[in-house]
Amino acid sequence: MEINSVSIIGLGLIGGSLTKALKERLNITEIKAVDLNKQSINQALAEGYITKGYTEINEDIYDSDLIFLCTPVKNAIEYINKLSSKVRDNCIITDVASTKCEIVNFINSMDNPPRFIGGHPMAGTEKSGFASSLSHLFENAYYILTPTIGTKEEDIDVMVNIIKRIGGIPIITDAEEHDFVTAAISHVPHIIASTLVNLVGKLDYPDGKMQTLAAGGFKDITRIASSSPELWENVVLSNKQKIRGVLEAFVETLNEFKKYMDDDNAKSINRYFRTAKELRDSLPDNRKGLLISAHEIIVDVVDKPGIIGEIASILGNNGVNIKNINVSNSREFEQGCLRITLPDSDSVKNAVTLLSDRGYKVYKI
Incomplete structure (x- = not known):
């Protein structure tokens, strides 16, 4: 099944990141979005990630090949009630909620269920909103799929293909598990x-x-x-x-x-x-999981004038952005005193290499 028109309902962190990933990695030409926050809609339009934006679902949303419900479960169920009898017969509906039984059981109890397949990307950050969304959010992250009685085999194939192309790792299981x-x-x-x-x-x-x-x-x-x-x-x-x-x-x-x-x-x-x-x-450390990683390192340093500036310069001059840096005063079970928070796992790897090469003792948290 060819996916040409996608609708995203909910332009928060996950919905926004899906929008960016679909645009940049799958080159989807028509992406429509629904969000109560007009600022998010306007930003997504201005940045060219969506072609149309609305504050409520309408005929244009019904006319989609694939619809992502990026809302809490209760809201997703409300949207399914509104969408199920109005979307195309071949339209796939999926969600991103972190629990699956409630929504899957609801779909399975419907007299005429839509082609729905539950989804749960195990990725996120400590921030929220479209402004914080990232096209690479799903890289190396498990993305769970939970089929329903309305799911067709080709729907699973479509979702598996999309997940792989946005960098995720698809896993198919049932909602109870x-x-x-x-x-x-x-x-x-x-x-x-x-x-x-x-x-x-x-x-x-x-x-x-x-x-x-x-x-x-x-x-x-x-x-x-x-x-x-x-x-x-x-x-x-x-x-x-x-x-x-x-x-x-x-x-x-x-x-x-x-x-x-x-x-x-x-x-x-x-x-x-x-x-x-x-x-x-x-436990593997090269995969994203449900709990958000800290992306922090501890550096064992001697307290002397200029030491924080020295380390900050080494990282900054080599393109490593520091989100936070502070002295840990309570460190009974830590191996250093300088705690540095970084934006992502790649920054952690680079920081460890850069500082270790210069003789510092560095520990990943």
Whole structure:
């Protein structure tokens, strides 16, 4: 099936990045967009990424070969109700939501379901909106596809081809498995990170000593707690059954560890940490996952005048952009004192090489 006309509903980070990737990498000549934010529409038009822009769906959107729903699940379902009886018979509809059961079950319950295939690109940044979108966002990122009863074999072929051409890695699975996996590796970790931060707020001394010392490793493991509360409210409510099951398993595992401590069971405590270390060390570091990478390095330096400027000059003179640079005051488990935040993984590789070649000890986080 040839794709000539694409509509993007929702020009946020993912929708905007898809728009740019489709334009630049597939050379799609007709890309239409719908977004309530007129500023995003106007920017996409001005930059030449879309041919038409609207604040609501209309006949022009119905006349598309492929429609991406880049909205929360609840909104996507509302759009499907509006689109299903009005789009072309050969139009493929897909979404990008991070939970799949709710929308797939809805499609499967319809009397006359559209040619819908669920999608979930496992990519993102800490920023949002069309202004932050990137055409290379999906490079080396897994892109999950979850077929429905309305999906035809050729629809899967079309989506797999598109995903590969925008740099992603397509994986086909069912919605139940997808939501269980994402509950374990993304949704519950966000809950745990938020719980740790709230715990510090609850247990802290009146002078805020815990918050003062809560830097370094604590900020690393709780970084994802800074994500959008509204986004995670929607995610949790749309995947609460799977999340509940994973949380119960988490609590059970914590209780097992508590028993190890109560019994002074040194062997089991050591095994607990060792198996976690071995599994953590075996995880691939050349693929994007659901949790956004930090893109940070730690540099072991001596505190002397001009040292920060020296390192900044080395990186800047070689085209490496620094997003943030600061001295880590709480670094009990870190191997250096200068923490540098960079924009992407390529910048991390370049920075490590440049600084290591000049004799600095550099560690990737």
